[in-house]
Amino acid sequence: MDLNFDRRYLDLIVRWLWLIALASAVAAGVSYYFSSQETVAYVAKARLIVGPGVDSSKPNINDLRTSGALMQTYAELALTRPLLERVASGLGGDVGASKLSKKVEVKANTETLILTIQASDNDPESAVAIANAMAQAVVDLPQTSMEEIIEGVRQQVAEIESEIQRTTTTIDRLEAERQASTDLAQQKLLQDQIKDERSHLTDSHKTLASLYESLQQTVTNQVKLVEPAVEAVQEESKVRLNVMVAALAGLVLSVIVALVVEFLDTRVKTTDQLAALSAAPLMLAVKRHAALGGTGVDRLVVKARPDAKAAEGYRMLAARLLFARDGQAPRTMMCCGPAAAGVDDSAEAAANLAVILAESGYRVVLVDANLAQPSLAEMLGIADRGGLAEALLAKDGRVSPTAIPWAPGLRALPAGGAAPEAMRRLASPRLAEVIGGLSTDADIVVVVTAPVLASAESLAVAPHTDGVLFVARSGRVDRTVMAQATEQVHAVQATLFGVVLTQARRPGTASPRPAAGVPVPMPAADPTRLARGELMLPLASPRVASDPPAT
Incomplete structure (x- = not known):
């Protein structure tokens, strides 16, 4: 190790220690002042679940994967302007979409399928209201389309049930005609018709069973409110972190300035x-x-x-x-x-x-x-x-x-x-x-x-x-x-x-x-x-103490 090299850098630090200390102190002081002026914020959280969740009797791995992908989509949709404007309109007051976007944060956990909506505001009650309003808006996103799908399935079920009723009546009528007929050719023709109607009835029963099963199964594309926001907690102060970061920035900047000045100084x-x-x-x-x-x-x-x-x-x-x-x-x-x-x-x-x-x-x-x-x-x-x-x-x-x-x-x-x-x-x-x-x-x-x-x-x-x-x-x-x-x-x-x-x-x-x-x-x-004054000076003919001083 080059001791002279190390000493040069040590001397540089000592020479510029006043600037390093001053820059760090000023940066920390300014950061503390502005951080202290910030208003206390309160945070409220609402939690949602995306997909079948725990209420599904037959959870499917593909459904869970699909729900994980949908979660990221809902996290992005929650911060879109149309949804924010709809929520801001419902909250009333002077809260606009731009202002609301700065108060809301959405976090998605693809492992648990939990979507957390976090709202911050200077008023704890407002923070709770914003979190719940945002959560309800996200829940309502797939609600309309799902109701339309379910209603369509129900209509199909009703139509199939009517078709089964008609087919059953037709079979009964054909069976009565076959028994009353004495013509063997006529009986054979009626028997073939009964067979076709019974085959059609079987298909109708299968279709009806499939429709009933689809209504009973949990739909993948759904969002449910798991935990609404009840109270807001005070946000942890960042004054200490801001002061430390500012002091470090001041230290680094002052060291850079000192190195530049030393490099340019040719004295x-x-x-x-x-x-x-x-x-x-x-x-x-x-x-x-x-x-x-x-x-x-x-x-x-x-x-x-x-x-x-x-x-x-x-x-x-x-x-x-x-x-x-x-x-x-x-x-x-x-x-x-x-x-x-x-x-x-x-x-x-x-x-x-x-x-x-x-x-x-x-x-x-x-x-x-x-x-x-x-x-x-x-x-x-x-x-x-x-x-x-x-x-x-x-x-x-x-x-x-x-x-x-x-x-x-x-x-x-x-x-x-x-x-x-x-x-x-x-x-x-x-x-x-x-x-x-x-x-x-x-x-x-x-x-x-x-x-x-x-x-x-x-x-x-x-x-x-x-x-x-x-x-x-x-x-x-x-x-x-x-x-x-x-x-x-x-x-x-x-x-x-x-x-x-x-x-x-x-x-x-x-x-x-x-x-x-x-x-x-x-x-x-x-x-x-x-x-002690004993210089040990080598000289050919030094003057001794007895010599008279020269004039």
């Missing part, structure tokens, strides 16, 4: 998303913290709030950076954002990182190479003069970084005057000379530049450092932009140390993904020793 928010974009060895997210005002100590979270999770994130960043080159700390590094759009936290992240390194006993120089929009001088509370711009234009090449009094071991080189000539020299060999000069008197030089996709000069700085560290605010940089920035860094043959997400909802790191041309970091420092 980078987590280190896992970074890992899918870049093979950089260092990917770290710094916990979100409140904006800090002021300058100097009050501006940097590692000094103002050293116990905050954001400060711990910067300490972890320092520990991992110092193993970025085959277990050796970089001597120079460039810190910048990927693009100009959005918030650029690179200067603040570089300052916090530089303070951590200085507190660990290393000589650090922080350089503001963003000559177009300098920010380090104001952030650190130092004068913005005698900075990088002047150093690039100076002929003697002397560089004098300003010591930061509240961070021993840390010096800063502000941007200075942003002269056009100085900005052009950022892309010249002169910058390499300045950085090289600073490296001779420092353990680590951190150079802050403009975003690489917004300044060609920033790309020119990258090859003069040991590596580049991207700083992007979580949720403010597009994945495409991050991929383009990474491609630009590799295009100038510079090393990408990693990417840092600031103001992240959840701090953390991503697993390294080695790739061709990208260094693989050594394991980070022990977190327990890190919390």
Whole structure:
């Protein structure tokens, strides 16, 4: 099982839990309100039986099958407009066929041959009246035709009985004539006539018996009322079911919305998303913290709030950076954002990182190479003069970084005057000379530049450092932009140390993904020793406690 895959979906649910809960609650609340407004309904039932039923002395399996088929027909006929109009007319009031069809439900049970007519109404007495009226209308459907059939059979019986009477009289007359006659030929003729009449009489008796049997047998096509509606019961409330269905629908809809938004959202928010974009060895997210005002100590979270999770994130960043080159700390590094759009936290992240390194006993120089929009001088509370711009234009090449009094071991080189000539020299060999000069008197030089996709000069700085560290605010940089920035860094043959997400909802790191041309970091420092300030920083010549602070 892919734990990272599962965690991504878990993070998605946590991020959108408010929407899922809100949508479910709103849907359930709306459903409860409208369901509660519905008027209480009462239900009455009348039961009918179709076919011979239990009163038949000789039930026939074919008759029962026929009755089952007829039951479905009667169930459909019960809801036809002519029958509904006839029932509505008998009930009177404002009940029409359309309104009545919504109040009546017919259920057929082909096994028991029971037809149930169910009527619902806000008034229990009206529900009973509707159920009984509908039942009687269904009973009356075959009644007329059956009476006509029975009457026809009775007429046939009467005619046959009359015919039998006439035949009997004729036989008696012929028998008397035969006995009175002395002519043998005449007697033989009369005897043949008597024989024919008796045969006809026998046929008439058989026909009469068949007609009597048909009258005595139960007719298949008949409907009887078994149980009329007597009282109506209150219909079971569907409020709970409606609320549950609505809440489930709201939950499903909110999950779909969250998935669609996540699919369309191309912003980078987590280190896992970074890992899918870049093979950089260092990917770290710094916990979100409140904006800090002021300058100097009050501006940097590692000094103002050293116990905050954001400060711990910067300490972890320092520990991992110092193993970025085959277990050796970089001597120079460039810190910048990927693009100009959005918030650029690179200067603040570089300052916090530089303070951590200085507190660990290393000589650090922080350089503001963003000559177009300098920010380090104001952030650190130092004068913005005698900075990088002047150093690039100076002929003697002397560089004098300003010591930061509240961070021993840390010096800063502000941007200075942003002269056009100085900005052009950022892309010249002169910058390499300045950085090289600073490296001779420092353990680590951190150079802050403009975003690489917004300044060609920033790309020119990258090859003069040991590596580049991207700083992007979580949720403010597009994945495409991050991929383009990474491609630009590799295009100038510079090393990408990693990417840092600031103001992240959840701090953390991503697993390294080695790739061709990208260094693989050594394991980070022990977190327990890190919390005590023992960073175990590997460096060729770290400054010892007895060394005087650099000026």
